[in-house]
Amino acid sequence: MGRPGRPLDCGLQHVGFLGNIVTWCNNRGHPDTIRKRLDMLVYNSDRFDGSNSTIVTHLANACSDHNPLLIRCKNEEARTIKYFKFQNFWTDHDDFLRVDPESWNTYVGGDYMWSFHVKLKKASSNLSKWSKDTFDNVHNESKRLGRKF
Incomplete structure (x- = not known):
């Protein structure tokens, strides 16, 4: 002491x-x-x-x-920001158009830009989850297809 x-x-x-x-x-x-x-x-x-x-x-x-x-x-636990990146090869998948139509059809209050922002954020989140579930890792998929994304 x-x-x-x-x-x-x-x-x-x-x-x-x-x-x-x-x-x-x-x-x-x-x-x-x-x-x-x-x-x-x-x-x-x-x-x-x-x-x-x-x-x-x-x-x-x-x-x-x-x-x-x-x-x-x-x-040190601060998470790094992961930006959404649309992958062109997603559009070749049969389920792509069925991934998230409800994000765009949902009513969001506020002005048009706010509504667009909220819908885009929801859609990007759903697309990222679908991509992870479907392709596991997009970098591995790009290697499999022989292209660099």
Whole structure:
């Protein structure tokens, strides 16, 4: 157990850092120069779970006796955006026209562009699911057909 007032008392942990270990200097000449690591980021394990990656970088000071800290937080579980890509070979399949007629015939309130957006999003989702179920992997299908898509 840490001493009273120490980070361990609150369940806090230090985040690692990149750069110089020193974050403060008294800006006095040698032999009176004092350098210390005074500035640091601490966190509670309840705040950060395993999906977060926080990087602290100690930057060079410009006009202060403290070095600035650059803190970058990112969520490693963030999904990458997968854009819909229409594959021309889908139209050669017998079931293509039967995949999703209801997406276009469904009423969607709002202006015309919003309605089009919602219907297109639904249709692209249904086509992607159908493609995965029918062709397993479109890249394998393109190799099988001997074409590059």
